[in-house]
Amino acid sequence: xxxxxxxxxxxxxxxxxxxxxxxxxxxxxxxxxxxxxxxxxxxxxxxxxxxxxxxxxxxxxxxxxxxxxxxxxxxxxx
Numbered sequence: 001x002x003x004x005x006x007x008x009x010x011x012x013x014x015x016x017x018x019x020x021x022x023x024x025x026x027x028x029x030x031x032x033x034x035x036x037x038x039x040x041x042x043x044x045x046x047x048x049x050x051x052x053x054x055x056x057x058x059x060x061x062x063x064x065x066x067x068x069x070x071x072x073x074x075x076x077x078x
Contacts, residue, residue, distance in 0.1 A: 008046040011039040 003011075018036040026033050056064070 003046045011042045015039050
């Protein structure tokens with residue numbers, strides 16, 4: 001099923017409304033929880049089609065690891 005940009009944006013807005021209403025204490029069959037799960041699937045499907053995340057290159061992985069190590073060192077000095 002092809003999801004339109006308008007449907008995607010509606011789903012994002014509705015998810016924002018539902019998030020405060022659904023937490024770990026809410027039953028999985030609760031109306032809001034079910035709606036949140038369905039809308040989340042729509043968003044995942046749309047984003048995977050229109051905003052795919054490519055695998056990083058080895059160089060990008062090394063750069064990321066070095067940046068994380070640098071940040072940890074800076075954090076531990078504080």
